[in-house]
Amino acid sequence: METQSSTLKLCRRCEVLKPTTTFAKSKNIKDGFWTYCKPCDYIRNKEYIAANREKHKEKRRIRMKNWQQLPLEKLKARSRGAVARALKKGEILKEPCEVCGETKSYAHHDDYSKPLDIRWVCAPHHKEIHNLLKA
Numbered sequence: 001m002e003t004q005s006s007t008l009k010l011c012r013r014c015e016v017l018k019p020t021t022t023f024a025k026s027k028n029i030k031d032g033f034w035t036y037c038k039p040c041d042y043i044r045n046k047e048y049i050a051a052n053r054e055k056h057k058e059k060r061r062i063r064m065k066n067w068q069q070l071p072l073e074k075l076k077a078r079s080r081g082a083v084a085r086a087l088k089k090g091e092i093l094k095e096p097c098e099v100c101g102e103t104k105s106y107a108h109h110d111d112y113s114k115p116l117d118i119r120w121v122c123a124p125h126h127k128e129i130h131n132l133l134k135a
């Protein structure tokens with residue numbers, strides 16, 4: 001009985017006494033064998049991988065969602081592109097800051113869906129407008 005118990009080990013997962021040969025060897029465990037029998041360990045690994053795959057899927061889904069929340073960024077880029085093109089073609093002229101007359105001015109969009117509906121403002125006043133918009 002003594003010798004037999006030493007070759008049997010209780011698997012923590014299936015809770016069955018199994019010969020130690022069905023356990024993977026592990027230096028970190030006192031008796032030298034892994035906590036779970038090989039079939040259980042196999043299932044555990046599979047479950048672990050499956051769970052992680054779900055996690056990855058979730059992460060990807062969240063990333064996608066963040067993308068969908070960025071149409072404003074896209075709109076902004078598109079509007080800036082339209083202004084640059086219109087300036088190049090001479091369709092619009094760069095104007096000094098509408099507030100202080102500073103000639104180093106930037107195109108500001110009150111509404112990004114109207115790419116050429118712009119106001120010319122210097123950097124500090126542009127910042128001011130955006131601060132007001134946020135408030």
Ligand SMILES: [Zn+2]
Nearest residue numbers: 011014037040
């Ligand atoms: Zn087991």
Ligand SMILES: [Zn+2]
Nearest residue numbers: 097100122125
């Ligand atoms: Zn200004």
Ligand SMILES: [Zn+2]
Nearest residue numbers: 107108109126
């Ligand atoms: Zn602006």
